[in-house]
Amino acid sequence: MNRARVIALFVAASLTLAGCSGEESSINEQMRQGDQKGYVAGDGTVQALAPAQRETVITLEGTTLEEEPWSSADHRGEVVVINVWGSWCGPCIEEAPDLEQVASDLREAGEPVQFIGVNSRDSVSNALAFQEAYDVSYPSLQDDGGRTRAQLGGLAVATPSTILLDGQGRVAARVSGQVDASTLRGLVDDVLDSEGRR
Template sequence: MARPRLVALLAAAALALTGCSGEGSSINEQMRQGDQKGYVAGDGTIQALMPEQRETVITLEGTTLEGEPWSSADHRGEVVVVNVWGSWCGPCIEEAPALEQVASDLREAGEPVRFIGVNSRDSVPSALAFQQAYGVSYPSLQDDGGRTRAQLGGLAVATPSTIVLDGQGRVAARVSGQVDASTLRGLVDDVLESGSAR
């Protein structure tokens, strides 16, 4: 993608986010800096919504790195954790062990939680190599020029971003930027405890 087009897309997305949290100014500042890093980094903003506040329903669909179709609609009744990442993103590399730890712990505990990655800007071989290198056991959706990421409705402008969907597919929480294991586990546990996982 040409750089002017990328900047225009990021500017539009940043404007859409300014009403959601304080992260809009952070994104705008990053774009003005012109540091050529090639992506918008999150500022660590955490947003958690009570069940009565959850209005945005997301249905995420795509093709996994292994070539299989995947849809969040097939996981209604479960909490779905969506993580947007790229192998070229330093914070994504740093958070990969934390995501895998939480995914593994919840799986072993038999909790109704599914993890899905959304790869950004990697070829399939590069993305698979990343998953193998960092022991990522859950699937990721292939990069398709941003169409899959666009299904997240502007909630994942930063890389990485993590979104937690409740059992009805509603956005229950999100983290703009790198997430640690205790924060992510707390966000998921809150959704499970609220009874809205099912």
């Protein structure tokens, strides 16, 4: 059994018993610290939901950095990987190569997976410069004063955050904080497997 499946089973059990109070405590502690870093960092918590537990449907819409309209509704039937990031965020810089590696590998394999970034607190020019510097091949939605990010509800309080939607647009998994390539690929593979895509 791979690492992501073990995590998924553990998280499913712990969500049933305890909810997400641990993350809230971490966020509250960071806010009280007053360290002036300017954002709430996640602690790397991974949550994965079995198909029967997926209840939250998200439709994410916005305008890409290249001025194109984008909607997750246009990608029903695909796994959608949403990554909330900012060029000013250290963990976002560190995870960018991992996200690009997974996106590229899945695209080359012809998997039904769409990546989309949600930029936070950057000008379009700064965000585009970040994408160029880190060879990010998938689009990102513009920061619009937090309105696009707000469509994710309380699921993306930390920066970075990564949310996976299944083919029905339901939240299937999320990582609060920096994600590495093996964890992300395991989560995507598990969602694809759960939908009979393999």
